[in-house]
């Protein structure tokens with residue numbers, strides 16, 4: 001870029017104070033779903049503090065709350081849970097697709113393509129009404145755990161399993177992913193997994209939700225918006241971080257090696273996964289909640305290795321960079337203890353965030369305005385077109 005163009009760009013940027021690279025600090029819309037606040041309010045889903053929902057509620061209640069705007073009574077929750085079991089069925093096209101997935105395919109690619117296919121054959125595919133979108137949301141919430149687990153089971157030569165009627169949504173997710181159910185350890189694991197799903201369910205205008213809302217703002221179908229969101233969540237700066245954190249713990253190997261590993265990474269200017277947040281600069285309220293659960297699960301499982309590595313890394317990062325862990329950091333400890341296959345960590349995140357995305361898509365379309373921002377042009381100044389036969 002020439003000096004003159006740089007100067008003109010700088011002047012234009014000055015004239016447009018709303019411009020912010022990465023949209024940092026920009027209010028890009030309105031939402032009644034979630035309040036992300038670093039102050040006293042903390043994180044609220046539709047007005048309810050996240051700690052209350054995580055400690056006293058269940059993910060199924062939270063999913064209902066996000067979708068319908070109020071907490072369910074017992075009857076409503078029973079009906080909702082029954083729908084989640086009934087609708088956990090994959091159409092034939094999905095079976096064909098999952099059977100044809102190439103070995104080594106990234107599970108997030110499978111989930112993204114799978115949701116796109118589900119959109120094509122959804123019973124309400126041609127209906128874009130609000131009611132149909134609510135039905136599609138419940139169906140997706142029910143179908144995703146089965147899709148994630150079945151694709152993994154097929155690739156690993158394991159038999160398919162179906163969700164069981166006597167298990168909750170989260171107990172079924174644990175069962176489908178790890179074959180565990182019923183015993184005391186499995187119950188403790190399901191409780192921690194449920195908390196992590198509640199914490200993952202919604203977080204305002206994060207990158208994937210924003211992508212879903214941009215797509216929804218064209219008044220396209222819900223599955224298209226969710227497909228955009230899944231592709232966005234896959235990135236290591238967003239949802240991919242939980243898997244990367246687990247890889248890091250495995251590479252570090254022991255508490256004793258944590259300090260040297262982190263110092264070397266920082267010297268090489270590497271990002272340490274699971275730290276930092278675009279909005280939460282003073283710390284992530286969700287991290288403290290999942291940390292407590294990761295610690296207690298370590299005790300229950302009699303395996304303290306991952307938690308010890310994590311706390312050592314956490315300590316050094318605060319000392320060296322003043323950075324606090326985000327939700328992905330201690331979640332990785334919990335998922336390692338549950339023996340959830342590592343490549344499925346981000347798909348598990350999808351199994352929860354799906355409800356946040358769907359609620360945002362519905363909200364966006366309730367009060368829609370097409371999203372169409374502007375860009376500062378930084379390309380070459382006007383130049384003359386030279387026909388192909390005269391170009392050197």
Ligand SMILES: CC(C)(COP(=O)(O)OP(=O)(O)OC[C@H]1O[C@@H](n2cnc3c(N)ncnc32)[C@H](O)[C@@H]1OP(=O)(O)O)[C@@H](O)C(=O)NCCC(=O)NCCS
Pocket residue numbers: 236237238239241270271272273274275276277278279321323326327328
């Ligand atoms: C999430 C994230 C993208 C937010 O970044 P951001 O708001 O754009 O912050 P910046 O990239 O401007 O970083 C600010 C400073 O903190 C540092 N920093 C931020 N996150 C860091 C991390 N995880 N490890 C090391 N340094 C980090 C940057 O290097 C930068 O330092 P500098 O000013 O000395 O150059 C970033 O913290 C990150 O990459 N984290 C790791 C991935 C992750 O855990 N993602 C899940 C998010 S919930």
